[in-house]
Amino acid sequence: xxxxxxxxxxxxxxxxxxxxxxxxxxSSVTPNVRARVLRAASRLHYTPHAGARSLIIRRTHTIGLLxxxxxxxxxxxxxxxxDRAARARGLHLLVSSTHGNNAEAAEALRSMNGRxxxxxxxxxxxxxxxxxxALPSGLPxxxxxxxxxxxxxxxxxxxxxxGARAMTAHLVAAGYQDxxxxxxPANDFQSLERVRxxxxxxxxxxxxxxxxxxxxxxxxxxxxxxxAASGTRPQAVFAANDMMAIGCLFALTEAGVRVPHDIALAxxxxxxxxxxxxxxxxxxxxxxxxxxxxxxxxxxxxxxDPDAAGRSSVETVPVELVVRAxxxxxxxxxxxxKEAGD
Amino acid sequence: xxxxxxxxxxxxxxxxxxxxxxxxxxSSVTPNVRARVLRAASRLHYTPHAGARSLIIRRTHTIGLLxxxxxxxxxxxxxxxxDRAARARGLHLLVSSTHGNNAEAAEALRSMNGRxxxxxxxxxxxxxxxxxxALPSGLPxxxxxxxxxxxxxxxxxxxxxxGARAMTAHLVAAGYQDxxxxxxPANDFQSLERVRxxxxxxxxxxxxxxxxxxxxxxxxxxxxxxxAASGTRPQAVFAANDMMAIGCLFALTEAGVRVPHDIALAxxxxxxxxxxxxxxxxxxxxxxxxxxxxxxxxxxxxxxDPDAAGRSSVETVPVELVVRAxxxxxxxxxxxxKEAGD
DNA sequence: AGACTTTCTGAAAACGTTTACTTGGCGCCG
DNA sequence: CGGCGCCAAGTAAACGTTTTCAGAAAGTCT
Numbered sequence: 001x002x003x004x005x006x007x008x009x010x011x012x013x014x015x016x017x018x019x020x021x022x023x024x025x026x027s028s029v030t031p032n033v034r035a036r037v038l039r040a041a042s043r044l045h046y047t048p049h050a051g052a053r054s055l056i057i058r059r060t061h062t063i064g065l066l067x068x069x070x071x072x073x074x075x076x077x078x079x080x081x082x083d084r085a086a087r088a089r090g091l092h093l094l095v096s097s098t099h100g101n102n103a104e105a106a107e108a109l110r111s112m113n114g115r116x117x118x119x120x121x122x123x124x125x126x127x128x129x130x131x132x133x134a135l136p137s138g139l140p141x142x143x144x145x146x147x148x149x150x151x152x153x154x155x156x157x158x159x160x161x162x163g164a165r166a167m168t169a170h171l172v173a174a175g176y177q178d179x180x181x182x183x184x185p186a187n188d189f190q191s192l193e194r195v196r197x198x199x200x201x202x203x204x205x206x207x208x209x210x211x212x213x214x215x216x217x218x219x220x221x222x223x224x225x226x227x228a229a230s231g232t233r234p235q236a237v238f239a240a241n242d243m244m245a246i247g248c249l250f251a252l253t254e255a256g257v258r259v260p261h262d263i264a265l266a267x268x269x270x271x272x273x274x275x276x277x278x279x280x281x282x283x284x285x286x287x288x289x290x291x292x293x294x295x296x297x298x299x300x301x302x303x304x305d306p307d308a309a310g311r312s313s314v315e316t317v318p319v320e321l322v323v324r325a326x327x328x329x330x331x332x333x334x335x336x337x338k339e340a341g342d
Numbered sequence: 343x344x345x346x347x348x349x350x351x352x353x354x355x356x357x358x359x360x361x362x363x364x365x366x367x368x369s370s371v372t373p374n375v376r377a378r379v380l381r382a383a384s385r386l387h388y389t390p391h392a393g394a395r396s397l398i399i400r401r402t403h404t405i406g407l408l409x410x411x412x413x414x415x416x417x418x419x420x421x422x423x424x425d426r427a428a429r430a431r432g433l434h435l436l437v438s439s440t441h442g443n444n445a446e447a448a449e450a451l452r453s454m455n456g457r458x459x460x461x462x463x464x465x466x467x468x469x470x471x472x473x474x475x476a477l478p479s480g481l482p483x484x485x486x487x488x489x490x491x492x493x494x495x496x497x498x499x500x501x502x503x504x505g506a507r508a509m510t511a512h513l514v515a516a517g518y519q520d521x522x523x524x525x526x527p528a529n530d531f532q533s534l535e536r537v538r539x540x541x542x543x544x545x546x547x548x549x550x551x552x553x554x555x556x557x558x559x560x561x562x563x564x565x566x567x568x569x570a571a572s573g574t575r576p577q578a579v580f581a582a583n584d585m586m587a588i589g590c591l592f593a594l595t596e597a598g599v600r601v602p603h604d605i606a607l608a609x610x611x612x613x614x615x616x617x618x619x620x621x622x623x624x625x626x627x628x629x630x631x632x633x634x635x636x637x638x639x640x641x642x643x644x645x646x647d648p649d650a651a652g653r654s655s656v657e658t659v660p661v662e663l664v665v666r667a668x669x670x671x672x673x674x675x676x677x678x679x680k681e682a683g684d
Numbered sequence: 685a686g687a688c689t690t691t692c693t694g695a696a697a698a699c700g701t702t703t704a705c706t707t708g709g710c711g712c713c714g
Numbered sequence: 715c716g717g718c719g720c721c722a723a724g725t726a727a728a729c730g731t732t733t734t735c736a737g738a739a740a741g742t743c744t
Contacts, residue, residue, distance in 0.1 A: 002455070002729060004478040015694045020732060024683070030692065049456030051402065052730035055393050062436070070425055076418040081685080083412055083439060095435050097425060110422070110433065113344070115384065115457075116392035136389040138344040162701045225585040246618065276588065278620040319428070346700060391688095394700035398729045456730080469721045606721065626702060 003044040015032035023048065052198035062092040062115035063299060066108055068124065070097045072243065073271035074288060078144075079291030080118060091117075100125045100142040100187070113139065117331060118303045119296055122146065124189040125180045140302040142295045147189040154298045155314045156291050160193035160268075161200070163284040163319035167238055167266055168201025170321060176236040176264055182223045182248060184240040191215070194268060195241045205219035209234060213244050220244030224251025233263065236327070242267035242283055249277060259330030268324050274313070279325035291317045345386040347514050348370075354382035365390065371596060404434040405641060406458035409448055410466065412439045414585065415613040416630060419596060422484075422635030424462060431642060433459075442467045448476035455481065460641045462634075464488060466531040482644040484637045489531040492667035496640045496658045498633050503542070505626040505661035507578055509608055511534055512663060516671035518578040518606055522551040524565045524590060532661040533557070536582045536610060539540025554588050562586030566593025575599075578606035578669070584613045591668070602670030609646070621667035633659045 004333035009016040014033055022029050029037075040046075054060040065082055067075055079095070086093055094116055094163060098105035102125060111137035112119065122144040135141060143155040171179050181198045184191030199208055211226065220239055227233060228251060239245035245267030250302040252259055259265045267274060270285035294315075323329060351358040356375055364371050364379040371379075373439060382388075396402040407424055423436070428435055436458055437622055440447035444467060454461065455478035464486040475484060485497040513521050523540045526533030541550050553568065555561035561579055569575060570593060581587035587609030594601055602608050609616060612627035636657075665671060 003476060006730080016731080017694060018692090019698095021693090024732080026732085027724080028692075032692080041688090045479045047452050047455040050453050051393055051397050051456035052454070054699095054731075055397060055730080056732050058699075062457075071422045073415070073418070073420065074414070076413065080413045083437075084477060087439065092450075093437050095425075095437055099430065108434075111392050113389040114393035114395070115404075136344060137387045216686090230720050271482065271617055275620060277618050285609050348700080358701080359703080359725080360723060363723090366702085368724075375723075391700050392731090395702075396729095397700080397731090398702050400729075 002049075003046045004161065005046070007044055008037065008040045008046050011044060018185065025297035052238065057066045060115060060117050061090060062094050062116045063249035063296070064112040064119045064121075065093050065095045066112075066119065066121040066123070067095070067097050068106065068122060069098055070095060073197065073273055074241075074269055075160045076294045077121075077271070081275075082296050084241065084289075085293040085296040090297075099123070100185075101103065101135075104134065109134050109136060112136070117238075118142070118299045119293075120144070120299055122315065124126065124191075126187045126192075129153075138306075140299060140306060141281070144291065144295055151209040155301060156295050156317055157296070157314060157322070158190065158286050158288075158317045159196040159208045159319050161192045163321075164194040164197025164199075164240075165201040165240075166319075166321050167282075167284050168198050169203075169326065170323070170329065171236045171264060171266065172203060173205070174236075174264070176234075176326065177206065178209070178232075178234040179206065179236045179238060180211060180234040182211045182213045182220060182237065182239040182244050184213060184244075186212075188215070191240055198238060207230055213240065213282040215241050215244060217243045217247035218246025219337030220249075221251045222247075225255065227263075228252055228255035228257050233257070234284060236264035236266070238268075240268055242269045242281060245281055245283070245326075246273065246277055249281070260326055264328045265291050265326045280328075282324045283320045285320040289293055291297045344391075346391065347388070347607060349386055350379065350382045353386060354378040358608045385620075399428075402457060402459050403432060403435050404458045405638070405642050406454040406461045406463075407437045408447065408461065408463040408465070409437070410438050410442055410464060412437060415615055416583070416611055419613070419630045420634045423631030424638050426631075427635040427638040431638075434572050438469070441467065442527075451476050451478060454478070460645045461482070462486070462637055466533075467530045468531055468534075480648075482641060482648060484641040484644065486633060486637055487532055490572065494611050495644060498558045498640075498659055499631075499638050499656060500532065500628050500633065500659045502532045503539040505538040505610065505628070505663075506539025506582075507543035507663075508663050509610070509624075509626050510540050511545075511668065512665070512671065513578045513606060513608065514548070515582060516545065516578075516606070516669065518549070518576075519548065520564025520567065520574075520576040521548065521578045521580060522553060522576040524553045524555045524562060524581040524586050525647050526555060526557045526586075528554075529645075530557070533582055537541070555582065557583050557586060559585045559589035560618060562591075562683065563593045564589075566590035569596055569605075570597035570599050573606065578608070579597055580608045580610075582610055584609035584623060585610045587623055587625070587668075588615065588619055591623070602668055606670045607668045614666075617666065619668075620645075623664045624669035624671075627662040627664045629659065 005016050007018050009019045014037060018029060018033055021027055022034050067261050069075055081092060083202060096108040105123060118140040123146045126147060141153045145157055176317050183195050202208055211223045213223055237248060239248055245265055247258055249265055257263055267281050267283040270283045274281040274283050347358045351361045356379060360371060360375055360381050363369055365378050373577050413418055425435060440452040446464060460482040462484050465488045468489060483495045487499055524535050544550055553565045579590060579679055581590055587607055591601055591607055599605055609623050609625040612625045616623040616625050
């Protein structure tokens with residue numbers, strides 16, 4: 001159906017080589033030939049077949065983006081950062097999500113081979129077959145938040161441990177004795193790091209109290225219900241991500257437990273939503289869009305210089321404590337506390 | 343670097359045809375040959391080159407997704423809907439954003455030719471060159487919320503007019519006389535439809551009051567500031583999308599104007615965030631993920647049956663009024679009623 | 685005016701697959 | 715015992731490009 005370069009050549013009464021040359025103005029062609037080709041191409045609505053083209057020039061101008069999920073504000077932000085950087089470079093994005101399933105991830109990897117110039121992957125999932133051998137060999141790859149970071153290529157990992165420790169320490173410093181933690185899934189690298197940070201931040205005297213969750217709002221809600229009904233309600237709750245913190249906030253509010261008056265609350269990630277809930281959520285800011293941008297830049301240099309790709313540098317992405325009203329330790333004591341406005 | 347089918351063939355001492363046959367188990371091969379091929383393939387870490395493969399089988403198992411932007415909850419939801427449906431069908435997604443720039447869109451379209459089996463496009467931008475002739479001919483396409491919907495293929499358009507009219511009518515029925523509208527950008531199809539719906543919903547007696555915006559939270563904030571400072575403050579504000587409504591809400595709250603007590607507020611889209619702000623936002627629900635899913639399904643049938651693609655059916659996606667506290671007309675009459683939903 | 689250089693164009697190979705066609709070996713039946 | 719069909723495996727064409735190489739035409743210099 002679609003016109004090929006042959007059709008254009010035939011119509012312009014030239015060889016396909018001349019068509020190619022005019023369209024890429026690679027080497028000089030006679031004005032006459034050029035005009036004929038251009039006219040034929042536009043008449044036929046000719047659009048080069050990018051697949052065939054990339055087969056021979058060995059460049060697709062596409063990079064693969066493999067994420068555990070593409071839903072939610074966290075990944076949306078990440079994609080945004082990657083997309084901006086990619087578009088600035090004239091690159092396209094082939095996205096895929098693995099849903100924590102390593103077999104699916106391997107399958108996605110296979111089908112990306114020959115379709116992308118490089119790969120940006122985030123795979124915090126732990127367990128199952130290693131990803132390393134599923135990776136098409138020779139494909140430049142940059143990892144994000146992946147525990148197998150070493151040995152593949154460049155990698156960026158968020159300072160989950162440091163952030164969680166700092167947040168816990170902050171709550172401790174604010175005077176809370178009994179601080180609970182709603183954790184993420186057990187097979188998630190970041191989740192583990194945050195638990196570790198929480199434990200480290202508690203210090204020696206305090207006892208850890210960890211509630212299971214899975215990073216979803218629903219699991220946070222459940223945890224909140226349990227906490228509200230519990231006889232031994234903690235003084236503060238630190239959720240391993242913002243969505244769980246928000247779910248928890250809803251459960252608490254519903255149960256008549258006021259945040260931060262009755263219980264302090266904190267999250268992790270600083271998703272855009274965090275500042276919109278009431279009270280605004282104290283959290284740990286992760287510049288996830290920025291991480292995406294940097295990861296892409298790093299991938300680009302790895303693509304340009306495949307030899308140096310061996311140096312597997314792991315870069316830590318810093319995080320920042322964002323203190324808002326929900327933890328009760330807010331400096332200014334903002335007037336916009338909505339929980340009183342019933 | 344990466345091994346090709348030839349390398350496998352050489353190592354297994356068979357022809358490349360036999361390799362292909364074993365790997366796709368298309369026709370029967372001797373157990374002996376089969377074993378040799380499999381062993382060689384795994385030894386060499388062979389992964390088929392998807393680009394070359396799709397060149398000859400004329401199928402990429404990828405669909406292109408072209409959106410004005412990929413940022414924000416609205417598009418995130420849309421992508422989610424498309425992604426789920428695509429992954430259920432074993433398809434990949436090649437995403438691109440146009441940022442309201444039709445030239446960029448045309449460029450993106452060109453480079454998608456030969457890389458995708460079909461195209462899912464949302465292009466509410468009005469003006470500039472028509473998209474119709476930028477479309478690679480013969481590429482199955484499904485449009486969403488695009489004013490040029492006719493003549494290209496199947497299309498889905500949200501009932502922006504109906505939703506806006508219903509919302510305005512709701513505010514009128516709630517007793518508000520003076521209802522302002524914060525509109526979206528002037529060159530956006532949906533934006534225009536919503537203004538039109540607003541005007542229709544006002545009815546005969548009332549006078550329209552339209553404030554300019556551009557669908558961003560910032561523009562809503564500005565509008566809110568203007569309104570709060572205005573001597574003739576309206577009784578209700580209907581923003582053309584939720585993000586502007588939320589920006590407006592912040593400006594109003596900051597200026598000490600209470601919502602809904604002093605002024606009613608409503609948005610459009612029902613993004614996830616809408617129910618989290620306080621007061622929860624009255625809005626018009628658009629099942630945007632569902633639209634994405636349906637659009638993809640529709641695209642799949644168009645791909646499978648390219649002949650019938652000519653029937654350019656335009657399907658209207660229904661919307662639904664979601665009344666929460668921010669418009670002051672909530673059933674219970676009090677602001678604290680929490681709207682259920684997920 | 686002849687040889688040499690320059691410039692443009694076309695033929696053909698290459699990219700990595702799939703697949704139609706061909707070959708050759710083997711058993712079966714007449 | 716010879717032809718016939720069958721089946722496995724190999725050869726080569728095809729997909730739509732880019733690019734190298736060679737050839738031809740034209741211009742330039744002595």
